[in-house]
Amino acid sequence: MRVGLDIGSTTIKCVVLDEKDNIIYSTYERHLSHSVEKSEEMLRRIAGQFGEEVLFAISGSAGMGMAESVNAPFVQEVFATRVAAKRLSPETDCIIELGGEDAKILFLTNGMEVRMNGSCAGGTGAFIDQIATLMKLSADEMDAAAQTAERTYTIASRCGVFAKSDIQPLINQGAKVSDIAKSVYQAVVNQTIGGLAQGRPIEGNVLYLGGPMTFSKCLRESFDETLHTKGVCPENSLLYVALGAAYYADQTCDLLELAEKLSHHNATATYRSQQPLFESQKEYEAFCARHAKDSVPRATFSADYDRTVHIGIDSGSTTVKVVGIDEEDRLLFTAYRPNLGDPVKLLHWILRDLLQGHPKMKVASVTTTGYGEDLAKAAFHADFGVVETVAHFTAAKHFLPDVDFIIDIGGQDMKCFKIEDGAISDIFLNEACSSGCGSFLQTFAEALGYGVEEFSRLGLLAKRPVDLGSRCTVFMNSSVKQAQKDGATVDNISAGLSISVVKNAIYKVIRASSAESLGRRIVVQGGTFQNEAVLRAFEQEMGVDVIRPDIAGLMGAFGAALYGKRKAPEGHVSTLLRLEELMNFRQETENRTCGLCGNNCQLTISTFADGGKFISGNRCERPVTGTKDDGAWNLYEFKRKLILGYKPGENRRGRIGLPLCLNFWELYPFWHTFFTELGFQVVHSPLSSRKLYLEGQNSIPSDTACFPAKLAHGHIEFLSRLGLDAIFYPCMTYNVDEGKGQNHYNCPVVAYYPEVLSGNCHCLEQTKFIYDYVGIHRPKDFEKKIAVILNREFGGITAAEVKKAAKAAYAEYNHHMTEIRQEGERLIKAARAQGKRIIVLAGRPYHVDPEINHGIDTLLTRYGAAVITEDSISHLVEPFQTTVLNQWTYHARLYAAAKYCCQNPDMDLVQLVSFGCGVDAITTDETREILRQADKLYTQLKIDEITNLGAVRIRLRSLFAALEEKEA
């Protein structure tokens, strides 16, 4: 008899085979992170039923450590899958297996290969679970819903947290649950294929294994559609790993003995621990007493209340908060509810009940804030909208007039701001990779079978909290699992998670090294700080007592109400829908593609009972106002026009394709002129698009490279179909030397990405790809070196011709840069004449690509700013000493641009940073430092595949609000 035990990240599977390898027993159960206890119980069960002495092996991602600790035979799980597939489905060419946290692709024929998800792409099954929880659906319901979907939204296919921040706004905007569900499955498909296939085509007989594949028909169909194949989900698809382990088992074990060892394993606690939150009950009580003091006075709010009310609505990412105050700032009523994915419906109920219950009250103002600010304002005709950062600041000042630091941890986002001289001086928002802290605690509590409050209370008096580090939630997930394996109890895990949330905030988002550097007068707020464990951990970590208002979860709404009260003139009557209108309130949502320009934004249009409309998902105002942004205040648009203005010339020698990616965004004029002069017809790939990216994504070997680099694959794919004589994309260690730093390198990715394309894009097998190492920083040598390369490839090109072409190329490049600088100068002058704010949107040349910058440039002009580029002003600054090694040309421009901002009071810098850009880990701190020396605000926008601009909007509006405060 053989027994295979598969301990996965969320489930545990076991099979028992008889002498003829027939399955005589099998089971598939969730272990709710009690994997050790569950395994022990299972072994005892099987021993009792089938006997103790069996051939036995353990497998599974959570099985390794366990097998080691009890000295049981272990089979790596992918290997086990293969063993089972060879036996059960020998015709299989390729296996796609999704588990709780892992995704795997096995290529069995034509050179066996196994691919597993990297440490970045954290969850698949767990991710689907998380989203289902977010939408309050069971896995089955989600699958059923997805099958009625009409459209899919673009959801980032990197790691779960990214996708989550795409989904949240969709929920808030009222997108249909069915469509979101389908989009989630499609994102999983893209993630699996993009991350794991890495250029190898998935063909032949495909086998689908694992929980998510087995349970979701829609997921399988999405794979089928994308792969243009018909995969099979076989019988026992959940048990392949366990079966493989059983087949492979060749050591006889005594199951009872193993179970016994497991029970001991359970008892030894060997995880890394840290200081407890409270040493004693007494200490905890003193803490509670101290915080009880920070409360807002309340007033009675009876059914016949007949005085004025100012209402604040905070429509957050996962919850809706509503607060009403009277003229003395006393609380009349509050509401704090999870939005269940439909905030408008919830708000409708709340407001209707409120008006019904208090017919005599006079609503003087309604102010909305939060992620859903605009939608809520439009739906209910609120008076004011205020950016959430300002709302929070307003509320915090109410408790501590000289507050100098505010930190807000909500369901999904974290906001911190420093206050100097009564204005917000610095804003930190969590970037997509560490979001979800509050909701993570909740998801985890639920996964362990607790409510979030109960769960965090468990940790308060835990003696040895687990040390879980300070990284993104997906990673935390596996750390928790590991801690459990090491015997950590729930109370210690709970405390550890609370401490991690805090460490994330301090070290990941704010990156503070000491409490002093943040300030001593700190107000903490947001729903997550209602949690006493988190609050305590924060005080411990910061070494300072902080103020947590008793309405910590309602501060946004409270601040909005205060804001409205300040804004509303004496005797003002709110524009809020009247009770009759609320009774008849209806909202219908419709999704369509805008189609007014090439962006093809996916619009979500909410229509209300009174005929009012609210459009979201748009990148520009065109679908709303009907008129097009002419780009007159946008140097990004100017640069795009310049590059796209180069047309193919005459074809005397052949056709050459240049991919419009990375450094071609600056060097296109150079290479276009060079090759045109030589008699080649030069064509380029189009502006990037989602479609272009997806077409190239299956050849990306490293999924953690920056998005601009990954886009290059799509460009090459496009060019390869044009039947060109060659595609030219040189490797360039060095960039042009502008004399601004100690060297003039390109970053490693820009410098050598053609190597990656050459080695991984199959489409290049048909087209000549010239990617020699070329240096244009030494014009004389360039002529000679490039002549050799061209003659090798094409022959018959004279030195004189090359010389002439090179001369023209350098001239055109200089002309191009001069044009940018002149236009920059013109824009600055024009902006000054009209009193417009000037924003230096600083990045690299390729950030001009709309698919990379997601329209942030036009967003800025919509907010009334003139947008200029770093390369239009960097020449105006003398070289200066930086505190880091200034050795990359593009980054030297960035530092210079920051310096120039310091010299110009009406100019502010916003830095675009592509996720995964290692160089920017250095430049961002340096740029911040340069700006800080001149008392300038620094704003960093991290961008990736994510197309949602919600967080960006908050950032920019906060920046403008802060600048206004500063000037006022």
Added chain:
Amino acid sequence: MEANTYPRFTPEMKQTHTILIPNMAPVQFRIMAAAMEREGYHCELLQNCGSQVAELGLKYVHNDTCYPALLVIGQFLDALNSGKYDLEHTALIITQTGGGCRASNYIFLLRKALEKAGYGYIPVLSLNFSGLEKDSSFPMTMPFMMKLLSIIFYGDLLVALRAQTEPYELEKGAAAAMQEKWLDLLCKQVLDGKGCSNHEMKETMPQIATDFAAIPVNRIPKVKVGVVGEIYVKYSPLGNNDLERFLTSQDCEVNLPGLMGFVQYSAYNISETVRLYGGNLLEKWVPDVMLKFIENTEALVIRVLKENGFHAPLPFKELVKLADGIIGTGNKMGEGWLLSCEMVELVRAGYENIVCAQPFGCLPNHISGKGVINRIRQMYPQANITPIDYDPSATRVNQENRIKLMLAVARERLQEQYGVKN
């Protein structure tokens, strides 16, 4: 921090200060430390590790900075915090390659971190060969440089010999003890100003190899694993969660290509740059001469290995040629083409199972590591390469699980080849 105000390491400090050295390659660095002592510097190779090292790194360095920077800086701060050192008389040393990768910036990040942590007064020395940090660099004389080269050869030899003996030794611990014995001996010699001349090497190296060859072994076929990667995580047990020991515990023979390859690669790149883009002919000539000069010792190492029945690496001249069809030799940031070539060399030499170790998000390795694996597989279908990312949050379980998968495939092949199950 104001640019330019950081403290310099003055010549007088040589007498008064202890220089702390981060521990990257434990064997090679130990002999190097002895050489620095000999020059009159007081130095100490840092041995401190543990979770607080990475935590301090995270606290004082931008979190998206590469893992090696976090660890090196964390290790320094942890040492300074330990109370073991007289802080008024402590200096730090860090290498600087001067290449186009972020690593050239470590020294600046270290200075920023020191300032933030209140150690702004502690001088930092740069160990580089690129003329960077002229007023803060370790004074490099020609004879001392030659000595360092000899030491690296010794270190690489000791590492290779132990790695090729240990898995097969009959008496557990024999190879480790032998390495320890020779390390002690070499350090002592170096302290006495001996051991590094050509003729001394010619005498000593064969002795070392015969000593190892004399250890009783049973050479049953075992899974052979090569380790390549970003230089710090490749060598440093702190950086790679003790990868070498893990692989050994899985009953593998581990091949960690030598540190000398990186030195030769760095020299070669200078002349290759001139070849590719033009430039000062002297810049081309000097490294070529140096490489030529090293060849003799390189040949000696190869010879003593082979003569004693051990596997020897290819001479550098041959290694460069392996780039052909895989990657351009102009790819010179980080470990660049060397990393790709090492993978090819390993595969060809029977170490076809490879761990390609890199810090999470390491820029050069997107290209010369993960970027070339497909190509290598096409040319060498037997290549069984697994890229592993290292960063403070990557869990050991996850890494080991992936390595185990690579090993499962390797074992299966070994079984097919030799009919043994191991």
